Each structure stands twice: as structure tokens, then as C-alpha cells.
Amino acid sequence: MLQQLGHVKQHSLRGAQQAFPSDAPARRRASVVAVRASVTPTEPAPQAAQQQPPAVMLDDSRTQAFMNWARGPASIRFAGVKPSTFAGIRGLAASGDIANDALIVEVPRRSAVVLAPKQRNSCPGMVNDEWWKAAPWFAKMGAMLLWHKRQGAQSPLAPWIAQLPADAGVPLTWSDKQLAALQYPYLVAQVKEQQREWAALYDTLRGSGMAAGAPPPSREEFWWAMSVVRSRTFSGPYIGSTLSDRLRLAGLVAALVVGNTALGLADPAKTLSAAIAVFLFNVLYEVILSRSLKQYAICPLIDLFNHTSAAQSEVSYNYFGDSYSVVASRDFKKGEQVFITYGAQSNDSLMQYYGFAEPDNPQDTYVIADMARWVEGFRPAAPARLQALAASSLGAACLRNVAVQRAGFPAEALQALRFLLASDAEAAAGVSAFSKAGSADAEAQLAEALACVVTAELAAAPSSLQEDLAQQASGSGGKKGGAGSASAVEAMALSFRIEKKKVLSAVLKNMGG
Numbered sequence: 001m002l003q004q005l006g007h008v009k010q011h012s013l014r015g016a017q018q019a020f021p022s023d024a025p026a027r028r029r030a031s032v033v034a035v036r037a038s039v040t041p042t043e044p045a046p047q048a049a050q051q052q053p054p055a056v057m058l059d060d061s062r063t064q065a066f067m068n069w070a071r072g073p074a075s076i077r078f079a080g081v082k083p084s085t086f087a088g089i090r091g092l093a094a095s096g097d098i099a100n101d102a103l104i105v106e107v108p109r110r111s112a113v114v115l116a117p118k119q120r121n122s123c124p125g126m127v128n129d130e131w132w133k134a135a136p137w138f139a140k141m142g143a144m145l146l147w148h149k150r151q152g153a154q155s156p157l158a159p160w161i162a163q164l165p166a167d168a169g170v171p172l173t174w175s176d177k178q179l180a181a182l183q184y185p186y187l188v189a190q191v192k193e194q195q196r197e198w199a200a201l202y203d204t205l206r207g208s209g210m211a212a213g214a215p216p217p218s219r220e221e222f223w224w225a226m227s228v229v230r231s232r233t234f235s236g237p238y239i240g241s242t243l244s245d246r247l248r249l250a251g252l253v254a255a256l257v258v259g260n261t262a263l264g265l266a267d268p269a270k271t272l273s274a275a276i277a278v279f280l281f282n283v284l285y286e287v288i289l290s291r292s293l294k295q296y297a298i299c300p301l302i303d304l305f306n307h308t309s310a311a312q313s314e315v316s317y318n319y320f321g322d323s324y325s326v327v328a329s330r331d332f333k334k335g336e337q338v339f340i341t342y343g344a345q346s347n348d349s350l351m352q353y354y355g356f357a358e359p360d361n362p363q364d365t366y367v368i369a370d371m372a373r374w375v376e377g378f379r380p381a382a383p384a385r386l387q388a389l390a391a392s393s394l395g396a397a398c399l400r401n402v403a404v405q406r407a408g409f410p411a412e413a414l415q416a417l418r419f420l421l422a423s424d425a426e427a428a429a430g431v432s433a434f435s436k437a438g439s440a441d442a443e444a445q446l447a448e449a450l451a452c453v454v455t456a457e458l459a460a461a462p463s464s465l466q467e468d469l470a471q472q473a474s475g476s477g478g479k480k481g482g483a484g485s486a487s488a489v490e491a492m493a494l495s496f497r498i499e500k501k502k503v504l505s506a507v508l509k510n511m512g513g
């Protein structure tokens with residue numbers, strides 16, 4: 001039976017990628033301006049239910065065992081959804097009509113894999129304390145996952161572990177040739193960096209991080225665990241104590257007041273004021289702490305929801321129930337796939353950490369790794385001006401990793417380009433004088449330069465958008481095999497580069513090109 005959550009305070013959790021700006025430097029630049037004043041929205045409305053692929057219910061023995069465990073020992077409350085596949089991708093389908101605001105899934109914290117700030121080594125039989133202290137959050141959670149896996153049937157999470165995907169299908173494990181098919185230097189560089197970082201994490205674990213007597217996992221196992229973590233974890237504010245912890249604290253404080261008063265040790269009024277002050281301080285301290293500290297959670301069953309940026313539902317921590325939940329943000333018809341949002345994510349981060357690209361993703365960007373390279377082509381005097389830019393407060397970095405959205409370029413890149421394109425007399429005013437739109441002529445010149453950059457970036461790709469679309473339509477871009485299979489990788493790279501080229505084409509269109 002579906003239940004309403006009422007007015008309980010919820011703390012939203014986002015796809016864990018959101019928590020780490022360093023994972024997505026492109027998205028840090030919030031201010032993006034359109035090149036021309038009037039920009040027509042290009043985003044389509046959310047997919048209508050009838051356009052979605054039909055749900056095929058999953059009733060294999062692993063899924064059944066998992067659902068029995070969820071209903072039974074894990075005490076996961078759910079109604080109205082069932083694991084299904086949609087065009088081969090597993091997700092959750094509405095098993096009946098679901099009303100807006102209905103509680104769809106609620107997972108008690110004890111049935112989730114949770115990492116709190118400063119959490120002590122949760123798998124001392126697997127890794128030692130030194131490694132645990134130094135490891136990043138996803139490596140710790142990966143170690144916890146492997147520890148549960150090693151427990152086999154003894155793990156309280158065994159039925160959940162057994163149905164996790166064998167391959168996360170992310171580019172981390174792709175060959176150079178497969179990465180090159182993305183036709184996108186920025187993401188290739190990000191993945192290479194991730195490979196180096198994860199290789200180092202594994203070497204440290206193997207070299208000195210294992211608990212005494214524990215055999216190290218293989219590199220494949222460790223990378224699998226961390227990939228599973230990064231594609232299924234949500235992060236959000238950390239609430240230090242649960243409701244029952246706070247009630248216990250209130251009980252203790254009350255007992256001290258009563259004891260003090262009964263023994264005549266202090267003035268009852270003063271004791272009561274002091275007790276209230278202690279209690280309030282404790283609660284306030286935690287509220288303040290919760291703003292700066294993060295918790296990470298993988299919640300069985302909730303981790304079967306797929307993402308769409310059109311969805312409003314997200315994972316929330318329910319303080320009063322000490323649980324994680326998802327509530328419907330609209331009505332769903334029976335058989336429809338119920339999506340949630342993993343947060344505002346570009347296809348770069350969806351591809352790197354989740355292994356897919358969302359078609360027409362409104363959050364998508366195209367990161368031009370080195371814009372100065374193109375500028376030199378149409379501004380022969382650029383080298384001297386580039387040096388002046390590098391010495392300014394904007395710095396040369398504003399032309400590196402420039403995240404272009406469909407609506408246009410970031411304000412800093414526009415400012416830098418106005419400065420680079422200006423006459424020597426105008427440029428003498430310094431970079432700061434170019435933060436706002438200039439004369440109509442200057443802006444027309446800027447628009448032309450931007451169009452040149454975008455066109456050059458498109459032309460540098462080995463195939464055009466039209467060729468890619470034709471390849472996709474003909475089905476020669478790889479058929480859907482299992483995640484990680486050569487054909488699935490090829491299809492994924494093709495769909496990704498199509499989306500990237502669509503972003504650049506939309507930029508050109510919005511500039512009137």
C-alpha cells in the first residue's frame with residue numbers, strides 16, 4: 001500500500017557525483033550567457049509515457065530472492081513498483097497507477113550501505129585502519145561492498161549483492177580505441193586521470209592496506225566495486241543523531257535534572273535552564289554540522305531507479321524514520337518506468353560514472369579543452385593579447401575547459417574573447433572593461449568568432465553529426481550486448497558523441513548560424 005509522508009522534513013540526497021566539484025570542473029561556471037539576446041529554448045518536453053519502451057517484468061530467481069529479502073529481513077517498504085527491463089535496461093516499473101506524492105520506496109538505514117563522516121573502519125577484516133583513514137569515500141564504500149561480497153551468504157546484504165550488475169559499463173575499463181570513439185578529448189582526459197587515480201588506490205591497498213591475513217582483491221574486483229559505488233551512491237547532508245539518539249539524550253538530561261533536584265544538589269530552576277541550554281546546544285550544533293558534513297548511502301531497491309533529468313523525484317533522508325525514501329513527483333500509469341533524478345548532471349559525468357548519455361539532456365555541456373588554440377586561427381595578433389589575458393585577473397584558465405551550453409558560452413570566456421578581438425586602442429582599457437556586451441559591431445564580431453570556434457570543434461571530430469545519426473539509424477554502431485561488451489561500448493560511444501555534437505549544433509543554431 002502506498003503511503004503519504006506528510007510534512008516530515010526531508011533531506012535530499014543527490015547522485016554522489018554532485019558532491020565533488022573536482023569531478024566536474026565544467027559545471028562550476030554557473031554563469032552562462034547567450035551569445036545573442038534572444039535564445040529559443042531547444043529542450044523537448046519530458047518523454048511522454050507512450051514513447052517509452054514497454055516494461056518486461058523481471059522474475060528470475062535472483063530478482064525474486066532479492067525482492068523477498070527486501071520485503072522480509074531488510075524491512076524495505078515499497079508498493080507500486082517492480083523490477084523490470086526497458087529495452088534491455090533494468091529499472092523500476094509502476095505495477096499499478098501511482099498517485100503524485102505517494103511514497104514509493106522507503107529503506108531503513110540499517111539495510112543501506114552508509115558512510116558517515118569520520119566513520120570508523122567498517123570492514124577491519126578486509127582493510128587496515130591506516131588505509132581506511134586515508135582512502136577517499138568511494139574507495140571505503142568499495143571496500144565495504146567487497147567485504148560483504150566475501151561474506152557470501154553470511155552477509156546480511158547477500159541477496160542484494162547477488163543481483164548487482166557484473167559490469168558497471170563505464171568508460172574506465174575501455175581500451176584507448178574505444179575511448180577514441182567518444183570523439184571528445186575532454187572526457188578522454190578525465191577517464192585517463194581516473195584510471196591513474198584508481199590504479200594508485202589499488203596499488204596502495206594491495207601494497208600496505210589489507211588487514212593482516214586478508215588476501216587482496218584483484219584489480220578488476222576493486223575497480224568493479226568502486227564503479228558500482230560511484231554509479232549507485234547518493235550523498236546529502238549528514239544528520240549526526242537519529243531521533244532515538246536525541247530522545248535518549250533528552251531522557252538523560254531529564255534524569256540528571258530530576259536527580260539533582262531530588263538530592264537537593266542545585267537550584268531546580270537553574271538546573272532546568274542549564275539542561276535546556278545543553279540540549280538545545282547539542283541539537284543546534286548538529287544542525288550546523290549537518291550543513292558542512294556529508295553522508296553517502298547506497299540503498300537497495302532505490303538503487304534500481306534509473307535517471308532522467310526531467311524527473312523531480314530524488315532520494316531523501318527521512319530523519320523521523322531514520323530511512324531513505326523516494327516519493328512520486330507526479331502520477332504514473334501502470335507499466336510506466338518510474339525515474340528519479342541523480343541531480344543536474346551533464347552527459348560527461350553521466351557517461352564517466354554511470355556509463356550512459358541522456359538524449360537531449362538539458363544539463364549537457366560541451367567542454368572545449370583549449371579554446372586559445374582556435375582563437376589563434378582567426379586572430380593573428382592573439383599571442384601578445386593572450387599573454388595580457390594570462391596576466392589579468394581572469395587568467396589564461398578562462399579559455400581552458402570552457403563549458404559551452406546550448407544557450408551559449410560562459411561569461412568569462414565571452415569577456416576574454418571580447419578582449420582578444422578588440423583593437424589595440426580598445427584593449428588598452430584592460431580585460432575588466434570587457435565584462436559586458438560592447439557595440440553592435442563588436443558583438444557581431446564576437447558571435448562570428450564563437451561560430452568559428454564551434455565550427456572548428458565540430459570539424460575536428462572524425463565524423464559529422466549526420467554521419468553518426470545515419471550510423472545509429474542503420475544499427476551499424478553496435479547492437480546492444482551486455483554492459484561492457486564491445487558492441488554495447490560502441491553503441492554507447494556513438495550515442496554519446498551524437499549528444500555532444502547536438503550541443504554544439506544547438507549553440508550554432510542559437511547564434512543564428
Ligand SMILES: C[S@@+](CC[C@H](N)C(=O)[O-])C[C@H]1O[C@@H](n2cnc3c(N)ncnc32)[C@H](O)[C@@H]1O
Binds near residue numbers: 089305355
Ligand atoms: C542506480 S543504477 C540504476 C539501476 C540499473 N539500471 C541496474 O540495472 O541496476 C545506475 C545505472 O543505471 C543505468 N542507468 C540509469 N539511468 C539510465 C538511463 N536514463 N539510460 C540508460 N541507463 C541508465 C546506468 O547503467 C547507471 O550506471
